[in-house]
Amino acid sequence: MTKTNAVRALDRAGVAYELRAYAIDESDLSAERAAAKLAMPPETVFKTLITRGDRTGPVLACIPAGTELDLKALGDASGNKRVEMVPLREVLDLTGYMRGAVTPLAVKKPYPLFVDETVVLWPVVGISAGQRGLELLLAPADLIRVTGATLANIAR
Secondary structure (H helix, E strand, C coil): CCCCHHHHHHHHHCCCCEEEECCCECCECCHHHHHHHHCCCHHHEEEEEEEEECCCEEEEEEEECCCCECHHHHHHHHCCCCEEECCHHHHHHHHCCCCCCCCCCCCCCCCCEEEEHHHHHCCCEEEECCCCCEEEEECHHHHHHHHCCEEECCEC
């Protein structure tokens, strides 16, 4: 399997993980589809979204598959009055990853990261490995430690 920048970041940090490949469907790159392909409960597969706050600029958010990002809650957690989703055409330039492969690891620039607080309910969670059809499974504590994430109630 391909060693992505996200995988290399975990290797450098000495984090244990499992790398799993799955067949992608270009018409449905959702985290829900990834969870189904990986035979994992959707609440254990986290999607990474990029937003822009009116005070902080870009902010990353990881929320479970099957949920929506609560922009107001993310704004409160990140110190922004208003937060909005970044247009799709800007995702690659800001993160270095294409839609369907955005991961909170090895992002182009160190943006603040907020992970939904439910992440700690699971022994292992999945996040994109930075390439479509490639998932990283790791302990939530390792994800939080390596990324410097803040836990917040940001999914609904």
